[in-house]
Amino acid sequence: MRVALFVSCFDDAMFPGTGRAAAAVLERLGHEVVYPPGQTCCGQMHWTTGYRQEAARLARAFTEVFTGADAVVAPSASCAAAVRADHPRIARAAGDPGLARAAEGLAVHEFTEFLVDVLGVADVGAVFPHRVTYQPVCRADRLLATGDRPLRLLRAVRGLDLVEMPGAGECCGFGGAFAMKNADVSVAMVADKVGHIRDTGAEFVCAADNGCLAHIGGALSRLRGGVRVLHLAEILAATRGQGVPA
Amino acid sequence: MTGAPAPKFAAAARVALADTRARRELRAAAAVFGRRRAAVPEPPDWEALRAAGHAIRDAALLGLDAHLERLERAVTQAGGTVHWAADAAQARRVVTALSRAAGADRVVLDDSLPVRELALDAALSRAGITTAGPPARGADPGGEAEDGGGAARVAVAGVDFMVAETGTLVFVEAGDEPRASGGEAETLVAVAGIETVVPEWRDMEVLLQLLPRSLTGERMTALVTCLTGVVPGDGPREVHLVLVDNGRTRVLEDEIGRDALRCIRCRACHHVCPVYERTGGAPYGPVHTGPIGAILTPQLRGVESAAAASLPYASTLCGACADVCPVRIDIPEVLVHLRGEVVESRRARPVPPPELVLMRGLAWTMGEPRRYEAALRRGTRWARLAARGGRIRRLPGLLGAWTDARDLPAPPAEPFRAWWARRRR
Numbered sequence: 053m054r055v056a057l058f059v060s061c062f063d064d065a066m067f068p069g070t071g072r073a074a075a076a077v078l079e080r081l082g083h084e085v086v087y088p089p090g091q092t093c094c095g096q097m098h099w100t101t102g103y104r105q106e107a108a109r110l111a112r113a114f115t116e117v118f119t120g121a122d123a124v125v126a127p128s129a130s131c132a133a134a135v136r137a138d139h140p141r142i143a144r145a146a147g148d149p150g151l152a153r154a155a156e157g158l159a160v161h162e163f164t165e166f167l168v169d170v171l172g173v174a175d176v177g178a179v180f181p182h183r184v185t186y187q188p189v190c191r192a193d194r195l196l197a198t199g200d201r202p203l204r205l206l207r208a209v210r211g212l213d214l215v216e217m218p219g220a221g222e223c224c225g226f227g228g229a230f231a232m233k234n235a236d237v238s239v240a241m242v243a244d245k246v247g248h249i250r251d252t253g254a255e256f257v258c259a260a261d262n263g264c265l266a267h268i269g270g271a272l273s274r275l276r277g278g279v280r281v282l283h284l285a286e287i288l289a290a291t292r293g294q295g296v297p298a
Numbered sequence: 299m300t301g302a303p304a305p306k307f308a309a310a311a312r313v314a315l316a317d318t319r320a321r322r323e324l325r326a327a328a329a330v331f332g333r334r335r336a337a338v339p340e341p342p343d344w345e346a347l348r349a350a351g352h353a354i355r356d357a358a359l360l361g362l363d364a365h366l367e368r369l370e371r372a373v374t375q376a377g378g379t380v381h382w383a384a385d386a387a388q389a390r391r392v393v394t395a396l397s398r399a400a401g402a403d404r405v406v407l408d409d410s411l412p413v414r415e416l417a418l419d420a421a422l423s424r425a426g427i428t429t430a431g432p433p434a435r436g437a438d439p440g441g442e443a444e445d446g447g448g449a450a451r452v453a454v455a456g457v458d459f460m461v462a463e464t465g466t467l468v469f470v471e472a473g474d475e476p477r478a479s480g481g482e483a484e485t486l487v488a489v490a491g492i493e494t495v496v497p498e499w500r501d502m503e504v505l506l507q508l509l510p511r512s513l514t515g516e517r518m519t520a521l522v523t524c525l526t527g528v529v530p531g532d533g534p535r536e537v538h539l540v541l542v543d544n545g546r547t548r549v550l551e552d553e554i555g556r557d558a559l560r561c562i563r564c565r566a567c568h569h570v571c572p573v574y575e576r577t578g579g580a581p582y583g584p585v586h587t588g589p590i591g592a593i594l595t596p597q598l599r600g601v602e603s604a605a606a607a608s609l610p611y612a613s614t615l616c617g618a619c620a621d622v623c624p625v626r627i628d629i630p631e632v633l634v635h636l637r638g639e640v641v642e643s644r645r646a647r648p649v650p651p652p653e654l655v656l657m658r659g660l661a662w663t664m665g666e667p668r669r670y671e672a673a674l675r676r677g678t679r680w681a682r683l684a685a686r687g688g689r690i691r692r693l694p695g696l697l698g699a700w701t702d703a704r705d706l707p708a709p710p711a712e713p714f715r716a717w718w719a720r721r722r723r
Contacts, residue, residue: 059714061664065674066707068714087718093664098657100615102637106661113665141631145638190616191630223572227614234612235699236312240576241614242704270704273689 053083053171056121058135058160060128060262061093067262073289074127074163077176080289081167090117096134099142101229108146111139115154123170124160127285129192129260130228132162137195162192163285164260168201174208180290181211185254187245187268189261190223202260202284209287215252219244226267242271249279258284304605307612310581317578324575331569334515341507351508351625354501355560358493359550365462365495366541372465376527378537389542390421393454393487396538397427400485402452404428408478410456411563412489412542415585418454432478453483453534457490458563459505460539463498464526467539470506471521472513479523486525486534492541493559505562508624512564545598554635558593560625567619567629573612582609589619593632601640610636656696671715678709 055078059071075085095110114135118124126132135158143152167173186206192198206214225231225241232238245268249257257272259265262283269281304310314320341347358365370380381396383389393416397405407419407429422429430450455478459468467488469479479486496502510519528537550556568574568588579587583605586594592609601607615630623629644651650658663673684690685708693701700706712720 061670064714065678066709068710068712068717071714072717087715090667092667092670095661098661100634100637101657102610102634102639102641103654103657103661104638104641106657109661109665190614190618194617194621194630221618223614223616223618225572225614227616230611230614231704232696232699233608234308234311234573235702236308236315237573237576237612238614239703240315241572266706267704270700270706273705273707274691274703 054122055083055085055166056118056124057085057087058091058094058118058124058126058128058131059087060126060131062266063128063262066266067283070127070262070283070285073283073285074125076289077167077178077285078125080177081171081173083171086121088117088121094131094134094139095142096131096138097228099134099138104142104145107138107142108148108151111142111155112148112151115139115151115158118158118160119154122159123166124158125163125166126160127163127260127283128262129162129164129189129196129198130263131261132160132165133192133195135160162196162198162260164202164205165196165198167288168204174204176205176208176288178208178212178288178290179210179292180287182256183213183215183252183254184256184258184287185215185217185220185249185252186284187217187220187224187249187257187259187264189259189264192261198260205288206258206284209290212287215254217252217254217257218248220248224264224268226264228263231267238267239271242267246271246275246277250277254279256280256282256287258282258287260284303603304583305581306604306608307581308608311577311612314577314581320578321576324578328569328575331515335511338511338515338517341511344511347504347508348624348626350504351562352560354496354504355562355625358496358501359556359559361497362492362495362550365497366492368497369460369462369465369495370541372462373527373537373539374465376465377529378465378527378539381538381540383540383542383544386416386542386544389416389489389540389544390418392540393418393489394421394425394427396485396487397422397452397454398425400452400536402427402450402485404430404450405452405454405487406430406432406450406478406483407454408432408456408476410458410477411585412456412491413454415491415544416489416542417584418489422454432476434476450483452485452487453478454487454489455479457488457494457539459502460490460495461497461499461502462495466499466524466526467537468502469523469525470509470513470519471523472519477523479525483534485536485538487538487540488525489540489542491546492543493546509562509564512562512566512622512624515569545600549594549597552597555593555597555632555639557627557632558590558597558629560627561590561594562625564624566622566624570618570622571613572616572618573614577612582612589613589629589633590627593627593629593636596636596640601636601643607640607643610634610640653696674713674715678711678713681706681709682711684708 095107099107139155225238265281582591619629690706
């Protein structure tokens, strides 16, 4: 299968290892990965912060780049949800039926959803001999009905000791602009999250989105928490010969 | 209204977060709700009930004018009197006049949402009428003598539902907040938001099944009082119903925002909200609190004030509220919609807010790949200079709120797209 990879602007700049890992997993499974040139940002942050016109501009640019792809795969759950659930809403708010049609015509998948549902794989041949806990991505999981797909993939990783996080279902407090606009509440939330993560005794906390992970990881780093954050794709990309990414 | 403008949510939340006792109690309350809900098995038809509740409330709002006229006829026929109030001031005048006409210098007033919305306590006090809360359920009514002397002639109570078909007023009590709907008073003044009407008596069958599980996490609601007009020898001799608009018809005009009026005031969204669990109700303002308050207040009051405009942003959009809402209000999507209304209302300002300038600039940059790539190169270089030991500990301007308590990793020298281009060469 020919897969068009969408790497979010945030991942492009801050966490390029996630895009590299997603490409590696898909290629290992025998699929061709293309990175459509001209891609920038899906407009999620603009839309969820209330900037409709700006979001529409970015949604149009996104749709132009990806129209015609067999499958678009995003290793950023919140961006996948933004493209699939929000772009039609952005189009409606902008009164742009052409954009609505184009947006609804795109086959966009979140990375774990693509592996499990479209490719029908749970075991991607990964080896990761570490204790790991998992944090869901609240809004995206709700909009995409992600369910236990990430957990099924993690359970099939060789050597991986998966521990359930108490209160995993509660939001970490990121929420995009919320982390800045309501920084105090956001920090109060991540303080509890960090406590739960530490209770698991895990070395790594993973998620399918680097937004949540930057927030959790930022708090862990400031507190010298002794737990690392790692995108789920980077765990799935790890093999016997290739250890933990730096 | 006088005095200093209400603070924005974030400022009020900062104060609330420091209240250690409140934090502990809120956390315990959320845990109790969760434990109770887990202990009582979900009814097998729960999702069907939620769908029915959604449909009933939508039907009520869709034909609101017809339902209210039918309600007025039914209440009148049953011996009650209906008063219409376009806004809070008019409602206060009606309640005050009714209390005076009944010859009361003291009224029993409950602490329900409609009573708080209209600030009736202060209004009656200004009119020289003393107010007292209703006695706690199970308390000896004689004990009332201590704080005011005997049963009051007038009771003012907030209504939870009104049935258009029968003219019945329904009062729901969770136990700790008694309603002034008891039969001791000679005159009952019931105040209700116009959106609380339901078309048929049988609609209550669905709503009263949805409520207890959502209100307290229990199988049954402590007390439900139904009152239809005046019955000689039983209950109040006079029943007045004050129907309050106070911004609701304006909310109804908004196709997305009006979903908020489906609310049946159960507080399930409060119990599961991670923000409310830490801030409590105060930062949301004096009337509507929690996630539902964050979508109701800005619509009822408008988003001109900074305080009201900050409410749609008091959420991570995690969606825990939408998952429990018994009438399936998609609170996160209404929040996003209202954020859009806030931004639109500020676009025309002579001096654009800094955030608008930033977001416009970002969209302009990101809207075109070459501009984006140039900004990416510049940003990466700058951020790597700001980092020490691989992490950024202080960011300037609007981003400083991030680094007050969280690090940001230094961006790697090679963005994904640069790596891809190098790899394909």
